[in-house]
Amino acid sequence: MGIDDSGVVATALEVGYRHLDTAQIYGNEAVVGEGIDRADVPCEEVVVATKVWADSLAPADVRRTTEESLERLGLDRVDLLYVHRPIETYEPTETLPAFDDLVAGGLAGHVGLSNFSSADLETARGVLEAPVAAHQVEFHPLFRPVDLLADARERGYPLVAYSPLAGGRAGEIDELVAVAERHDTTPEAVSLAWLLTKERVVPIPKASSRAHLEANLAAVDLADELEPAEIERIDAIDRTEELFPE
Numbered sequence: 001m002g003i004d005d006s007g008v009v010a011t012a013l014e015v016g017y018r019h020l021d022t023a024q025i026y027g028n029e030a031v032v033g034e035g036i037d038r039a040d041v042p043c044e045e046v047v048v049a050t051k052v053w054a055d056s057l058a059p060a061d062v063r064r065t066t067e068e069s070l071e072r073l074g075l076d077r078v079d080l081l082y083v084h085r086p087i088e089t090y091e092p093t094e095t096l097p098a099f100d101d102l103v104a105g106g107l108a109g110h111v112g113l114s115n116f117s118s119a120d121l122e123t124a125r126g127v128l129e130a131p132v133a134a135h136q137v138e139f140h141p142l143f144r145p146v147d148l149l150a151d152a153r154e155r156g157y158p159l160v161a162y163s164p165l166a167g168g169r170a171g172e173i174d175e176l177v178a179v180a181e182r183h184d185t186t187p188e189a190v191s192l193a194w195l196l197t198k199e200r201v202v203p204i205p206k207a208s209s210r211a212h213l214e215a216n217l218a219a220v221d222l223a224d225e226l227e228p229a230e231i232e233r234i235d236a237i238d239r240t241e242e243l244f245p246e
């Protein structure tokens with residue numbers, strides 16, 4: 001969300017990222033497509049995810065808008081196609097078979113869900129033929145959806161953590177600042193490393209500069225260095241802030 005420069009997408013791929021997350025509502029699918037073209041990396045290595053917005057979840061609109069997304073992305077197939085939010089035109093028995101049809105027809109590799117509650121997930125599982133390939137939800141130190149993480153672990157799918165840097169506010173979280181000082185790093189790196197210690201969680205930070213892109217990749221190594229007491233301290237933060245309530 002928010003990346004409007006194909007050069008940033010190309011840089012992300014060149015420094016090592018292989019998962020690009022976009023959505024119809026972000027208005028930047030064409031930018032992502034241009035970035036893939038510009039980058040000197042094999043296209044088949046890149047996993048592209050996009051999301052069908054809440055006003056386009058009637059079956060005919062799912063197909064039409066996905067075809068438009070593919071056109072903008074310059075792809076024949078998107079690896080992961082999400083239901084962006086189960087609201088507005090979302091009707092499980094109508095919407096989800098349309099996603100299954102796109103998988104059967106080869107336009108989407110896998111079906112993802114985003115911003116679903118546990119009850120919404122249960123309903124979706126009862127309708128979808130395709131397995132739920134990923135659930136994308138807000139997840140950072142100030143918003144920890146433990147019930148959804150438990151479901152992902154029990155069923156064995158990735159929980160994709162959006163806004164993993166608390167939307168750029170990691171530096172305002174005292175616990176992250178304290179742990180960062182102990183490791184001579186940044187609160188942003190600690191936020192990502194803390195998420196990476198959690199089995200099944202895949203954080204998707206947004207970053208606009210090469211420096212931020214590289215720093216966020218380096219947080220993978222910090223995950224091995226966090227001590228259990230530091231992880232527990234962040235787990236126990238007594239403050240909740242949801243950035244994207246419905």
Ligand SMILES: NC(=O)c1ccc[n+]([C@@H]2O[C@H](COP(=O)([O-])OP(=O)(O)OC[C@H]3O[C@@H](n4cnc5c(N)ncnc54)[C@H](OP(=O)(O)O)[C@@H]3O)[C@@H](O)[C@H]2O)c1
Pocket residue numbers: 001002021022084114115136137161162163164165166167168169186188189204205206207208209211212213215216244
């Ligand atoms: N499914 C959904 O409903 C949904 C909703 C929201 C977001 N998302 C997805 O999640 C992605 C990330 O979420 P987000 O953009 O809300 O928040 P985020 O990744 O938590 O935070 C992004 C902010 O952090 C800054 N930043 C990045 N790396 C940094 C670093 N190493 N040090 C300091 N600051 C750093 C960025 O600044 P710069 O840009 O200047 O680098 C930007 O201001 C989005 O791009 C989108 O793909 C999905």
